[in-house]
Structure formats: structure tokens, C-alpha cells
Amino acid sequence: MSETLWPYLLLVLVGFLPNEIWRLLGLIMARGLDEGSELVLLSRAVATAILAGVIAKLIMTPSGELAGMPLSLRITAAVCGFAAFLLARRSLFVGVAAGEAVLLAGGLLLGR
Amino acid sequence: MTAPRSFSSTAEAFFGGVTSAWTSVFFLVLCGTYIGIGALAHGFGLSSWWLALSTVLVWAGPAQVIMVSAIGSGAAPIEIAVAVGLSGIRLFPMVVALLPLLRQEGRRLRDLILPTHFTSVSMWVESLRLLPQVPREWRLPFCNGLSFGYMSAATVSGFVGFYLAVGLPPVFAGALLFLTPISFLLSTARGARELVDKLALVFGLVLGPVLAAYQVQLDLMWSGIVGGALAYGVHRLREAAA
Numbered sequence: 001m002s003e004t005l006w007p008y009l010l011l012v013l014v015g016f017l018p019n020e021i022w023r024l025l026g027l028i029m030a031r032g033l034d035e036g037s038e039l040v041l042l043s044r045a046v047a048t049a050i051l052a053g054v055i056a057k058l059i060m061t062p063s064g065e066l067a068g069m070p071l072s073l074r075i076t077a078a079v080c081g082f083a084a085f086l087l088a089r090r091s092l093f094v095g096v097a098a099g100e101a102v103l104l105a106g107g108l109l110l111g112r
Numbered sequence: 113m114t115a116p117r118s119f120s121s122t123a124e125a126f127f128g129g130v131t132s133a134w135t136s137v138f139f140l141v142l143c144g145t146y147i148g149i150g151a152l153a154h155g156f157g158l159s160s161w162w163l164a165l166s167t168v169l170v171w172a173g174p175a176q177v178i179m180v181s182a183i184g185s186g187a188a189p190i191e192i193a194v195a196v197g198l199s200g201i202r203l204f205p206m207v208v209a210l211l212p213l214l215r216q217e218g219r220r221l222r223d224l225i226l227p228t229h230f231t232s233v234s235m236w237v238e239s240l241r242l243l244p245q246v247p248r249e250w251r252l253p254f255c256n257g258l259s260f261g262y263m264s265a266a267t268v269s270g271f272v273g274f275y276l277a278v279g280l281p282p283v284f285a286g287a288l289l290f291l292t293p294i295s296f297l298l299s300t301a302r303g304a305r306e307l308v309d310k311l312a313l314v315f316g317l318v319l320g321p322v323l324a325a326y327q328v329q330l331d332l333m334w335s336g337i338v339g340g341a342l343a344y345g346v347h348r349l350r351e352a353a354a
Contacts, residue, residue: 007162007183014189015179016169018197020229026207027221027228035212042344043205044240045312049339050202051233051300052316053323053332054174058293060321063181064152065285078294085298092137092298099294100287107283 069107077103118247125250129257132242134265138234141295142262143269145173148288149180150273151280156184160274167267172232173292174199201333205340206236213243214251223252230259233296237303308347315339 033040059074061067066074081099088094119125133139146167153163158180166176175196182192207228214227239255246254273288280288297317304310319335328334 007158008165010183010189010192011162011166011169011179014183014193015166015175015196018193019170019172019175019200019203021197022200022202022204023207023228023231026204026231027211027224029204030208030211031221033208033212035209035215037212040209040212041308041347042340043208045308045343045347046336046340047202047205047209047236048300048304048309048312049316049319049343050205050332050336051296052313052339053320053335054199054202055293055297055300056317056320057324057332059297061324062289062293063177064155064289065282066289068282069286074290077290078297081294081298082301085301090302092295092302093140095298096137096141096291096295099298100290103290104283104287107286 069103070110073103073106073110077106117245119250119254122250122253125246125253126257126260128250129254129259130261131257132238132254133258133261136238138238138262138295138299139265141291141299142234142266143272144288144291145295146266146269147273147276148285148291149173149176150270150275151277151285151288152177152273153180153184153270154274154277156180158184160271163270163274164267167270168263170196171230171263171266172200172203198330198332202336203231205336206233207231210236210239213239214255216248216251219252227252227255227259230256230263232262234299235259235262237299241303306347307350308343311343311346312340315342 059078060071062074077099080102081095084098085091085095117128119128150160150163153160163176163180166179170176170179178195178199179192182195210227210231211224214224235255235258238258242258243251243255300313301310304313316335316339319339320332323331323335
């Protein structure tokens with residue numbers, strides 16, 4: 001296997017296929033379902049809970065440079081972002097900006 | 113909440129979707145996320161074209177982060193496939209919840225293949241929010257336009273991050289990586305219309321890290337199934353009581 005082609009083969013075999021299979025399964029299962037049906041409601045709840053799990057893990061046990069920032073700072077930034085989001089009548093932009101500002105300010109103050 | 117939008121042609125609906133994508137806050141978030149992933153790919157010694165292809169083929173931020181770090185650090189292919197496969201489980205219920213919004217009399221299965229492939233967190237959250245305001249006949253081109261808008265922005269941002277990576281100080285690199293969880297958290301909260309959605313969000317936030325801390329196998333799958341089922345159960349109990 002050539003050095004340059006190997007990552008591309010990996011991309012298809014261990015990236016594209018194991019990911020795409022779930023979408024295709026959804027395509028097959030969704031046939032004949034109504035958007036207000038109970039199964040769709042349950043699917044939405046499961047999808048939301050999985051996503052929420054991913055979000056929480058990205059904050060609690062992140063990778064890369066974010067892992068170098070203290071857990072308390074990451075949680076504080078997320079809570080501040082959420083509070084700003086609610087105060088600004090559910091503005092995504094305000095919430096994200098506030099969370100990022102707290103994280104950056106904390107990171108710079110801690111001298112990293 | 114904007115007024116219902118109508119279109120006069122497929123092309124107009126498609127570009128309506130592209131415009132929606134490029135003017136939403138997700139555009140900034142997606143750019144930030146993929147700039148971060150671009151930087152990550154650079155750090156792990158993968159090429160910028162490899163990253164671009166993975167954005168088009170895989171089209172899922174978490175899966176791409178797993179792939180980049182695992183391939184870059186030389187993990188066993190089977191290990192990477194299992195990790196990517198687990199992170200992709202959430203796409204299944206998303207597709208099941210999305211496609212009924214796009215269904216219409218005379219719509220063929222192959223018309224739904226593109227939106228199926230395009231299904232990812234940002235596109236799903238925005239589609240569920242915007243599609244009900246779009247007349248059914250224009251939903252498919254609108255949704256494809258929305259997805260195209262996001263995917264093109266992500267691909268370009270991957271290149272930007274890849275070539276920016278050299279000079280970014282650690283605090284800013286960390287802030288870039290924080291964009292994904294904070295924006296997904298707030299967008300999911302904003303998209304949670306009914307009690308069942310809100311409960312699923314809270315249960316997932318708690319269960320995800322708890323199950324991971326106890327090193328439960330397939331923790332994300334279980335946080336989804338248990339959290340989702342609990343939320344749905346509460347919803348059914350309230351319906352029954354009403």
C-alpha cells in the first residue's frame with residue numbers, strides 16, 4: 001500500500017462506511033412514518049440525548065488545547081454562556097460569544 | 113421566528129436554503145469548528161485535501177475529530193471504525209425524525225438519498241426549525257440548499273484552519289475547540305420545542321459524562337437510549353394524565 005493512498009483508503013473504510021450506515025438505516029426505517037408519529041418523537045428524544053451526551057463529554061473530557069484549561073473554567077464558561085443565552089431571549093450568538101469570552105478571559109488570566 | 117416563506121422555483125428554494133445557511137449563526141459556528149478541525153489535521157500530519165474529502169464524505173464533526181486524532185496517532189483501523197460507528201449512531205434517529213418533514217406525494221426514495229447523506233447536527237437542528245415554515249413542495253430543494261451552504265463553508269474553513277494552525281496560541285486554539293460544545297448546547301436548547309426534547313437534553317447532559325466516568329461500554333449509545341426513553345416516558349405519562 002502506497003504511503004499517500006493509505007489515509008484515503010482508511011477514510012472510506014473506517015470513516016465513511018461506519019458513519020454512513022446509520023444514515024442509510026434511518027432512510028430505510030423512516031419510510032411511511034409520519035412527522036408527528038410516536039416513533040419519530042421517540043427517535044428525536046434519543047437523537048437529542050445522544051447529542052447532549054457528546055456535548056457534555058466535549059466539555060468534561062475534551063481533547064487538544066481545550067484539555068489544558070481547568071475543568072472549573074470550562075464549566076463556568078458553559079454556564080455563563082447558557083445564562084447569557086436565556087437573558088438575551090434565546091440568542092445563540094450572544095450565548096456563544098459570552099461563553100467564549102469567559103473561557104478566553106479565564107485562560108488569559110491563568111496565564112496560559 | 114420568521115414568517116412562512118414561499119418560492120416560485122426549485123432553484124429559488126435551493127438558494128433560499130443556501131442564504132439561510134450563510135446568514136445563520138451556525139455559519140460562524142461551523143466555520144469555527146472546521147477551522148479547529150483543520151488545525152487538528154495539520155497537527156496530526158494529514159493533508160488538507162484528505163480533510164476536505166472527509167468533510168464531504170463523512171460530514172460529521174465528532175466523527176472527523178475522532179478520525180483525525182486516531183489515524184494521526186496510528187490507532188488500529190478496527191478501533192477507529194468502531195469509534196466512528198458509535199459516534200454515528202445519533203445520525204440514525206436524526207434521519208428518522210427529519211425525512212417525514214420532506215415526504216410528499218410522488219417523492220421517490222432516491223430523492224431522499226441526498227438529504228439523508230447531508231444529515232448532521234447543524235443541518236438537522238436548523239432543518240427541524242425552518243422546514244415547518246416552508247411549504248412542503250419546496251422543502252427538499254430548500255433543505256439541499258441549506259446543507260450545501262453548510263458543507264461548502266465547512267470545507268473552505270478546513271483549509272483555512274489547516275494553514276492558520278502554525279501560529280495560533282494555545283488559549284485561542286482551546287477557545288476554537290470550545291465552539292463546538294457551547295454552540296451545539298445552545299442550539300439544541302433553542303430547538304427543544306416540547307417538554308420531551310427539553311428532558312432528553314437534560315438527561316443526555318447528565319448521563320453522557322456519568323456513564324463515561326464509570327467506563328460503561330458504548331456509553332453514548334446508552335445515554336441516548338436511556339435518556340431518550342426516559343424523556344419519552346415522562347411525555348407519555350403526562351399525556352395519559354391529561
